[in-house]
Amino acid sequence: MNAFELISAVTQIIYVLIFISVALRLARQPTRAHADMTLFFGATAFVILVSRVAALTGSAPPWLTTVEVAVLMALPYMLLRLVDDFTHVRTALKRAAELGLAAGIVATSVTVPALPTPVMLYVVLYFFVVSISCAVAFFRSARRSRGVTRRRMEAISLGSILLGTDILIAGLTGLARPDDRAVLQALGQLLGLGSGIAYYLGFAPPPLLRRAWQEPELRAFLARAASLPRLPTTLDIVRDLEHGAASSTGTAARIGLWQDDTSKLRFWEEDDKTVDLEPGTHFAGRAFELQRPIFSTDPIRDNPDGAAAYRSRGIGAILAAPITAGERRLGVLTLSAQRPPIFAASDIELAGLLADQAAVILESRALIDDAARVRAREEATRLKDDFLSAAAHDLRTPLTTIVAQAELLERRAMREPTAPADIAGIRRVVREGKRLAGLVGDLLDATRLEQGGLVGEREPVDLAVLAQELCAHDAVETSSCRVEASAPVVGEYDRRRVEQLLQNLIENARKYSPERTPIRIRVWRQDGEARITVEDSGIGIPAADLPRIFERFSRASNVDDRRFHGMGLGLFICRGIVEEHGGRIWVESEVGKGSTFHVALPIADEGGSKR
């Protein structure tokens, strides 16, 4: 046996081994793709067997040669069918290949056993052209795929090029000068071996190689995975996982999450609309219920309920894998493709790995959420403690004066009953008593507000008149208050609360403004709403504090809170009054220039301005 014969034998053994491998696979999973693979390599094995028999017996009967040539010619056509199993092949190309095949078989069977050169050339060219077309189709399909599938298709593409070239060279060998024949034969043998190896890697890759091909995709996926649990929302994580799974597998990927409250699987559409799925229905529901991957190469047949959707989206293959962390069933990963992937086994494996990874990520997210909930509870407790401390502190301050001053007044009255009354001391007690009453009122209001019951009975109130009354009543010599209102602005309000609102805003404006600077109030109707602004030219509110200014116990950071007594509840209560009336309150402010508080309240009816 010389080197050529050895190479030839190895090539033939490889092809026969592939045939056995795909035939076993067909027996396990009878799919169209597996049948086509078995057919293709069965034909190859047949050709090999015939040539071996012919070599042993020295000659072969003409009918066997006819069959051999026919089968040989059918090989590239079978390859074309394989291509068609996972990517679209144009019908015209298929028909042309079938016609060419028929013509070739007729031509060879007529001229057998001595094939004339034109027939020989035709057969060789046909084989070459169709093989190369298949190689191109496989290659394009490989470009759309990822990971193992991509590498395998690239190998098959290479195998097809080598096989086509091999046959081309074998055909040309007969026409070549005898000197060149040996070289061409050697080249042909090498190409044959190459195509055998390439097909072996493509159609039946050893597990080691498969894992090596899978690794970069998984690595890329894992590299992103570490950062995923920290994304702002679970939906963001789902989106990223879907994206990662799609690019790792070269398919469309969707993730459904189990909802404990509804006992359904929830999927998110592109527009964030949700679709809920009962467990046990469709592929995702079945994979979730059975807790194992489900694969279908004919989803319309296997799940007629989803036929319309599969048709409209052109889905020809679906793979659903459960996402499960230990005992916790978290959801399902669904991969869908237009054609059934030819290599279902490795895709199922990859989908399983991706689903496991998704489970880890989602589980970490759940832990992070739990920790956040605990922190929020602690924060709420702390806020409550802070509230009690702050309230106690603020109530004790006026009480100190009241208690001590009252005792002093008592002692004086006892010691010197005839002495003139200490008017200043009495005034202090009265003033601090009122201040205490105000604080207690604010505290009660804030508590009522949290229970949503601040606003009581409503009656028609003219805001313009109300503002004027408050302004006049509040006018003190140290500052001026001016109301601009050209027409009555009447709505159904809780009079006492709206009064409190305006009073608070006016007091605020006065408190934070230098003495003798005017406070300007405007009341008007606009866009079917009552509008009020209270404008001062005071110290203003730093931009950083604006978002919190209406919150409980919030004071602007430039307010020295001892000079401006209060609990920081005033604007919180204002917001509550406005919102319970169905209105809005906001503020515009610039440090050093002043603040303008805006209020918008609904108006009673469209007539509005009752006289």
Add this chain to the structure above:
Amino acid sequence: MTVEWAGGPPGAKQAPSASAARPYGRGDGQHDTVLVVDDDTSILDTVSSILSGEGYDVVSAASGKEALEAVARKQPVVILLDMRMPVMDGWAVARALRSQGISVPIVVMTAADSAKRWADEVGAEGYLAKPFGLDELLTAVERFRGPGGRTN
């Protein structure tokens, strides 16, 4: 409310020496000076009028800065010091005094829940938890009165 003492006079500054044998009182028949520090003017006025009625010389300060200035002018026998004040709070006043080597006794006045903790923290000699009554105030200050301080 009772007045509790947060311990003896603090630190080495209290070590008796010839010149500082009686740091708290003047002992010369003059009124003892008490410094009252509080940003709440009502409390300031009330405490001042109670203490002046008892024969103390009262200096009132409405801020930490005023308090330090007052001490620099004339060292009182005791400082009644509010804790929560804007800009410079009571804690900062106490620290500033100690760092200047001034060891005037301090009685902390606070409306916070943890009056004693505050007193310990600033190294004060006593505390008054707001609201406090007349007698508590007087008892708290009495301890620091010099033997000849009372004239009436």
